[in-house]
Amino acid sequence: MVRPYAVKGHKRKKNKKEIYDKEEDEQENVEQESEEEEGVQKKLKSGVTESDEEKAEEAAQELVGIPVSLNEKQGNDKNTPSVVFVLEKASLEVAKVGKSYQLLNSEDHANFLKKNNRNPAEYRPDISHQAILNILDSPLNKAGKLKALYVRTEKGVLIEIKPHVRIPRTFKRFAGIMLQLLQKLSISAVGKREKLLRVIKNPVTQYLPVNSRKIGFSHSSEKLVDMHDYVATVDNDATLVFVVGAMAHGKIECDYIEDFISISGYPLSAAYCITRITNALERKHGIV
Numbered sequence: 001m002v003r004p005y006a007v008k009g010h011k012r013k014k015n016k017k018e019i020y021d022k023e024e025d026e027q028e029n030v031e032q033e034s035e036e037e038e039g040v041q042k043k044l045k046s047g048v049t050e051s052d053e054e055k056a057e058e059a060a061q062e063l064v065g066i067p068v069s070l071n072e073k074q075g076n077d078k079n080t081p082s083v084v085f086v087l088e089k090a091s092l093e094v095a096k097v098g099k100s101y102q103l104l105n106s107e108d109h110a111n112f113l114k115k116n117n118r119n120p121a122e123y124r125p126d127i128s129h130q131a132i133l134n135i136l137d138s139p140l141n142k143a144g145k146l147k148a149l150y151v152r153t154e155k156g157v158l159i160e161i162k163p164h165v166r167i168p169r170t171f172k173r174f175a176g177i178m179l180q181l182l183q184k185l186s187i188s189a190v191g192k193r194e195k196l197l198r199v200i201k202n203p204v205t206q207y208l209p210v211n212s213r214k215i216g217f218s219h220s221s222e223k224l225v226d227m228h229d230y231v232a233t234v235d236n237d238a239t240l241v242f243v244v245g246a247m248a249h250g251k252i253e254c255d256y257i258e259d260f261i262s263i264s265g266y267p268l269s270a271a272y273c274i275t276r277i278t279n280a281l282e283r284k285h286g287i288v
């Protein structure tokens with residue numbers, strides 16, 4: 001069973017599409033909402049009707065209806081060592097395109113980006129979307145081992161995502177949520193005070209447990225390891241903090257990283273890199 005969430009400070013419209021009882025219902029609703037959303041986006045892009053900022057925001061509000069998972073174990077397992085993920089250099093940037101604010105991406109905003117002397121290839125919020133889904137979908141998270149997930153944008157905005165949030169699976173809805181988050185700074189569960197997604201103060205290190213081991217990932221690291229062997233040797237009492245880049249090119253550079261490792265002789269996508277990490281930990285902890 002799941003419950004929806006909404007942006008703090010807004011009255012939530014009663015909308016039966018936001019009620020999720022079953023997985024099948026959810027799928028159906030996602031499709032219905034996607035169609036509606038496409039309409040809204042088209043209107044926004046053409047500038048025919050929804051032109052002012054307030055209406056653009058209202059349109060984004062229509063995209064909300066994302067449930068949270070009620071798995072009791074998630075983020076709650078106190079008996080076993082937990083893990084933290086930090087996604088660095090995430091391409092999550094909002095700009096006013098035409099008359100509305102949008103989350104910039106290389107596909108929809110190529111002309112806008114070129115006109116503003118920016119490289120469209122660097123605007124890849126889909127990398128963050130896939131990476132976040134892979135972390136939250138992992139059996140490791142479902143077994144309650146994920147303590148926290150932080151995302152730091154290319155511009156240095158730090159976001160906290162609660163392990164039990166169900167992030168939209170379609171990119172358009174994800175972009176809608178991120179747009180709202182970056183404008184309003186937090187998103188709470190409906191009727192609850194808990195902030196499911198929120199912008200928090202830097203640096204990320206202040207939120208990491210004292211006894212934590214910060215491990216950075218890069219294909220260019222000279223320390224090539226087998227991830228299964230690597231997790232087998234790390235201190236069992238320490239909280240493992242995995243720092244993965246959520247950008248298309250370049251290397252993560254964080255002064256808090258203690259060990260920089262490469263986990264394949266090949267360059268991986270952030271999502272695949274995360275899958276290797278979660279698989280290794282699942283194997284270690286016997287999570288099937």
Ligand SMILES: C[S@@+](CC[C@H](N)C(=O)[O-])C[C@H]1O[C@@H](n2cnc3c(N)ncnc32)[C@H](O)[C@@H]1O
Pocket residue numbers: 216217218219220243244245246247248249250251252261262263264265266267268269270273
């Ligand atoms: C699309 S890659 C970025 C490409 C960049 N050239 C690099 O490898 O750092 C996204 C992230 O996946 C991780 N990654 C990719 N390949 C990896 C590898 N072979 N070993 C460890 N991490 C890797 C890194 O954290 C990287 O920042």
